[in-house]
Amino acid sequence: MAGRRRVPGASVVALCLLLVSLVACGGGPAGDRVRAEVQALLDRRAGAVLDRDPAAYARTGTRDGYARLRAVPLADWSYRLTSLHRSGDTATASADLGYRVAGYDRSPVVTARTLRLSRDGDGRWAVESERPAEKSGQQLWDQGAVRAVTGSRSLVLGVGRPAEELRGYAELADRAVPAVSEAWGTRWPRRLVLLVPQSLEGMAGLLGSPASSYRGIAAVTTGETGTGARAPADRIIVNPDAFGVLGDSGRQVVLTHETTHVATRAHTTDATPLWLSEGLADWAGYRGTGRTPAEAAPELAHAVDRGEVPSRLPDDEDFRFAGAAGRLARAYESGWTACRLIADQWGEERLRGFYRAVGAHGRREGAVETAMRDVLGTTPEDFTRRWRDYLRTELG
Incomplete structure (x- = not known):
């Protein structure tokens, strides 16, 4: 008939949409209901952890995990369901676990988790297992x-x-x-x-x-x-x-x-090079120990003895854990001697101010240069020359 066309597959699309709503494989009333049920289950599970209630925890599914974390003093523990994939009476849930250790964490530590779920004959969901999500640490x-x-x-x-x-x-x-x-x-x-x-x-x-x-x-x-x-x-x-x-x-x-x-975490940003962050940490670590420069920086001392004084401060690549051990040690020792130089020649307060100024720059480009000019009154070229002379004097 004129004015009417049959749309191929339209009935199939309608059937698929109906099935989606019935089996909760996506959005829609049934899907929303199941998500709400699973979130409520996770809320009860979290409440049982915080209440130190093993019986309530067991009513949410597997008891694995409860006894293992019982000694951890918790201020908060919660799950936020991020996705749910259901197949009949089983499902896989992805959730963000947020928790705070009482007296230590000011904000939650958040980690991604994967939970396997099953539903019994009365329609109640339970947790069968929980593990770190893929690419998340344990x-x-x-x-x-x-x-x-x-x-x-x-x-x-x-x-x-x-x-x-x-x-x-x-x-x-x-x-x-x-x-x-x-x-x-x-x-x-x-x-x-x-x-x-x-x-x-x-x-x-x-x-x-x-x-x-x-x-x-x-x-x-x-x-x-x-x-x-x-x-x-x-x-x-x-x-x-x-x-x-x-x-x-x-x-x-x-x-x-x-x-x-x-x-120093709040003052350590993308602008902070590793030679500075690791160097300051070593400076604080060795401060007051009485270690001589040669004792604290043996790899660098050997290099200086061989006449191999570094021509530059280490870059971030030199601090790779997977790299050669000697290269990694020299990178740390170079950062330490650079920070020790600042403390010796400019004073400890200037060292702290320099660190904060670099981190406050916001981006790596220009951060060290600007802080050296504003806080130390020098340039990277002059600082590197002073540092190399310092190595010859202290380690030679």
């Missing part, structure tokens, strides 16, 4: 039951490590906090959270990276740079394999170094 309780030790300024959380060992970490951390405050100032939280996994592999799992990237690295600090006062507390993650071979003084230097990263 949380410590993913690796086993967490043991907690509290210091005067620190919280140490460990898996598979004896309580006496964890107390030793707390003592190191408690000494590091005042040492860093003396070197940097007191305008930072002055509280630390240390994570001590069972092995190097556990450390790598927390960082979501291959273990080979951190072999020989005693500890690292995680956190968002330049995020200001509302940033969540950093985590100092220990590699017990490498940390265990250090002497007492070496352990203290490492913990003080990492604590400096926590203290």
Whole structure:
């Protein structure tokens, strides 16, 4: 008939839309209802964690996980459902887990999680499993039951490590906090959270990276740079394999170094080169230890003895953990000697001011040049010349 055309596939499209609404594979009333049911399930699960209620937790599904994280002092724990893929009576949910450690985190730590769900004959959903989402690092309780030790300024959380060992970490951390405050100032939280996994592999799992990237690295600090006062507390993650071979003084230097990263985090931005951030952390770590430059910078001292004085300060690429060990050591030692030079010739207050000025620049281009001009009254070329002379004098 004139004026009427049959649209091929129109009935198929209509049927597919009806099926979508019925089985909740997408939007629509049924899909929205299932999402609401799953979010409510996750809310109940989070409430059970905060209430320390194992029975309520068990009513939401698998009990795995509850006992492992029971020792962690939590101020907040919540899930935000981000996606849901359902197939009949099973589903896979993606959610952002946000949590705060009581007394330490000012803002939530947020991590992506994947949850497997099932629905019983009465239509109730339950959690079958929970794990880190793809490309997300593990949380410590993913690796086993967490043991907690509290210091005067620190919280140490460990898996598979004896309580006496964890107390030793707390003592190191408690000494590091005042040492860093003396070197940097007191305008930072002055509280630390240390994570001590069972092995190097556990450390790598927390960082979501291959273990080979951190072999020989005693500890690292995680956190968002330049995020200001509302940033969540950093985590100092220990590699017990490498940390265990250090002497007492070496352990203290490492913990003080990492604590400096926590203290300076709000002033460390994309504008801050690694030679400055790592150099300042080493400067604070070695400050007051009585270590001579040759003792603190042996690789660089050997290079100077061979007449191989570096022609430039290290760039960020020189600090790659996966690079040659000697190159990495010289990069750290170069940053340390550069910051030590500023403290010696311009004073510690100028060193702190220089660090803050570089971070405040906002972008890498021009940051060091501007701060050297405004704070130190010099240029990168003149500073590099002074630094090379300093290496010959202090290490030669």
